[in-house]
Amino acid sequence: MELRQLEYLIAVAEEANFTRAAERVRISQSGVSAQIRQLERELGGALIDRSGRAATLTTAGAAAVVHARAALASVAAMRRAVDDVHGLIRGRLTVGMVTGCTVTSLFDALAALHAARPGIEITLFEDNSDRLVDGVRTGSTDLALVGMAGPPPAGMEALPVVSERIVAAVPRDHPLAGRRRVSLADLAPYPVVCLPAGTGIRTVFDRACAASGARPDIALEASAPGAIADLAARGLGVAILSESIAAARREHLRALLIEDAALPAGLALIWSAAPGPALRELVRHSREAFGLPAPSALADGAGARRRRASRATAGSA
Structure with missing residues (x-):
């Protein structure tokens, strides 16, 4: 039994047609048919009823499809787990920082990541906040420390670290x-x-x-x-x-x-809403470096703000 046979079985079950299933999996119709017949021989029973105009599942086929989907899902999960490990071993991160703003907690986070995952390459550069936000939005920058006025940019995760007048x-x-x-x-x-x-x-x-x-x-x-x-x-x-x-x-x-400039200026770390394994690791170290709780933890709001302000040595730019 091969994974591709399970994929072909699912395609025929969902398309109810060998021709459309073949187009979906990008092989010939005869190839799909031959592989499913091989699967039926291995399992010892018909999985597809070919007697009508539509290709429908037999009772055995309906039972088999449930396990076929579970098997393919398990394989996909296994691949993701291996990819995550490889990402932490050989990852690469580009980190941006607003020009002229020295926040030592960010350096602490980068140092902690380097010590824990020395195989991750880190590139650090400075720019203004608008261009840093654009870099995170386009994917050229993985994480950035930016000056913010108001809420974080749409479609990004943000970790506020300083907010002041x-x-x-x-x-x-x-x-x-x-x-x-x-x-x-x-x-x-x-x-x-x-x-x-x-x-x-x-x-x-x-x-x-x-x-x-x-x-x-x-x-x-x-x-x-x-x-x-x-x-x-x-x-x-x-x-x-x-x-x-x-x-x-x-x-x-x-x-x-x-008096009439009440909107606070802030500093925040921003990153993509779908981070890879290396970036997730950096975000975790950043939370620890800035003294911030994990998302699931309950935070003391006032205490968290005091910790954030105390760790920023040059304020918000």
Whole structure:
């Protein structure tokens, strides 16, 4: 008995016709007929009633088809299991990271994966969030750490790791430095230094400006949040940063909450909704590295947010 004979039997049973079954399995009609007759001889009874215009199952054939389907399903499961093992031994992953945003927990996850599965090749690169999202969508990138403003992109899995408000950061001798909060209108007289379009912080800022009708004077752009902070510290403009980035530069900058920019900027890991074995392993290590529970576990929401924020060393870009 051969697997192909079981496949042909199922095809004839479902098509009720030898010709259509042959087209479906892509061999000649005579080949299908010969293989099923061989199967009938091995089993010792007719499986197909050929007396009418349609090819129908005999009682024995109906019983045999149930086991034929189960046998083929078991073989498919066995192949998937072997493929999963091979994927973990010889897999290859392309990981993207938003430019200028150092999150050590991601590096911890990559290191843990490398230690556990040294045969998996890892490629890491930087880009802006929009292009990283496109890469995951098209399959050229397996997993990416991106800046996000709002919900995750449709059709992808996402693991939020940071969510915080944006602030205006100014030197301590700046005219606004004595305030704790500002509006977008308050920033209008001053040049702005911010990240380029396509990053999470910039998207939050642009959306807030559009909603309020503000037209900021964006004087300088840089791809790294640290560079934005350094430019502002030298008096070249008001920096638009996340709370954690500004807090890390509190010696030189004062952070002012922007009242009419309530949408948080976030960082999230995103990946395909149908991950392969190597990617599933990386996601598992990422959850552990960021201190996040497995999907089935109950999470303490506030505690999880505190853990996420504490592990991100450069905030959200």
